[in-house]
Amino acid sequence: MVANFPKLKAIVAATAAMTALCLPFGSAAQVLSADVLLQDLAQAEASEAAAIDRELQALWARSGSPSMDLLLRRGRDAMERGDLQEAVEHLTALTDHAPGFARGWYERARVYFEIGLYGPSVADLERSLALNPQDYNAIYALGVVFEQFRQPERAYEAYQRAKAIHPHHEEVSSALERLRPSVEGREL
Secondary structure (H helix, E strand, C coil), X not given: CHHHCCCHHHHHHHHHHHHHHHCCCCHHHHHHHHHHHHHHHHHCCHHHHHHHHHHHHHHHCCCCCHHHHHHHXXXXXXXXXXXXXXXXXXXXXXXXXXXXXXXXXXXXXXXHHXXXXXXXXXXXXXXXXXXXCCXXXXXXXXXXXXXXXXXXXXXXXXXXHHHHHCCCCHHHHHHHHHHHHHXXXXXX
16 A cells, blocks of 8 residues: 555655644743743843843743634733723633633733722732743732732732843832832831
8 A cells, every 4th residue: 555655755744844833832842932031031131121021922922722812812902992891701711711821811810900800810810820930921910919909018029029030121110119118118
């Protein structure tokens, strides 16, 4: 039977190569890429940090599934339009169908915060950070929630953790400056 297909090995090899190229971005490669980018970010100058941040955000926004990426985009679009209920619906569908996708949990946490549902927001941030503990935006968001709960020490700790990962994050730097006097005290 194989004798009838003299180029079978070449066809199988070409098919395997095309399949590998067409598969969603592999999670092992994604982790490796994120680790390299995070190291670069920690050592980057301020002028380079924004580009590295954009790369990380783009990487973390890829679920590996076009359908899940569509749900994420629809949720974000609904947020931008101010339709928070629709955003929750899309992002809930995303977290239901892709529970291992950290960005879905983070985005839904943002919507919950905007609605004033702080408990669910914290739960989603915790889930997001369990999946991606290096997501400095999720850590920053947790700090914002702690500030809302009037827990400046915990907020300050979260902001310090985010700053250790992304030293040039402007919102984190501003938050640390704002809270420093109340947490560390004032110089005499």
